[in-house]
Amino acid sequence: MINKANLSDIPQIMNIINKTVEEMKSYNNTQWDENYPQDKDFAKDIELGDLYVDKEDNTIIGFICVNYIEPVEYDNLNWSKYEKCMIIHRMAVNPEYRNKGIGSKLINFAEELAIKNGVNYLKTDTYSINTKMNSLFRKFNYKFVGEMSFLGKEQPFYCYEKTL
Template sequence: MIRKANISDLDSIMGIIKSTVEEMKGYNNTQWDENYPSDKDFISDIEKQDLYVEEVDGKIAGFICINYDEPKEYIDLNWSSNYKAMVVHRMAVNPSFRKMGIASRLVNFAEELAKENNVSYLKSDTYSINSKMNSLLIKCGFIKIGEMSFLGKEKSFYCYDKIL
């Protein structure tokens, strides 16, 4: 079941972040680290009601942040549309729940949420070496529209969109 996150989910979310950061280090992916994303980022997401969790058997299996906030770096990119877009941000799946379709369900949820809000366009980005997220976005029908420098990282971020 996917629902809005609440503050009592924060410890579970941060546990997922910790294990995800460790995993990312294993393939030299520095998109996330000990400083980002922080509990403050998720508290803000929860307060704005932009964070959603997938709960399986009473445990947080994954999460996704969905809102209208586009990084300023998006301005110079050649997006597929000028429509108002919802943007997929911080997303991860609990390692204990991998290979169960959780990530695809979270992206499908983002699409449904957009449609419910009369939005027919999604955007997202991820670090170029984040092979799992890049593969997921492509699998879910997103199109890579360009690259950007972001967060002072050494490598570029790939930007994706999908017209619903």
């Protein structure tokens, strides 16, 4: 069941981050590393009420941050709408629970959360070489909007939108 995260979830979240960073390194994906995201990023998400965790028997199997905070880097993109939207940030699935539909469940949750909040427009981004997240967004019919430079990374980030 997906619920708001609390501070006691951070150790499990960081364990997932560490495993995910190691996996990303195996295919030269430097989207996340030892510098980002950190526990302080998740603590802030929790403080703002924006981080959600999916748990199975008290084990976090996935998490997602959904809020209204748009990176300034979005300003130069040609979005189809300029209205209130929600943004999907920092999402991961526990490597021990992959290929069980958890990523899809988290995206569905974000879309349902937006609708519940009277928002019918979502934006998101991911590193261009993060093939798994790019595939997941395409699977859910997110439309590619363009590229942006972000976090000082060498490769561009791909930006997506979806009207619900």
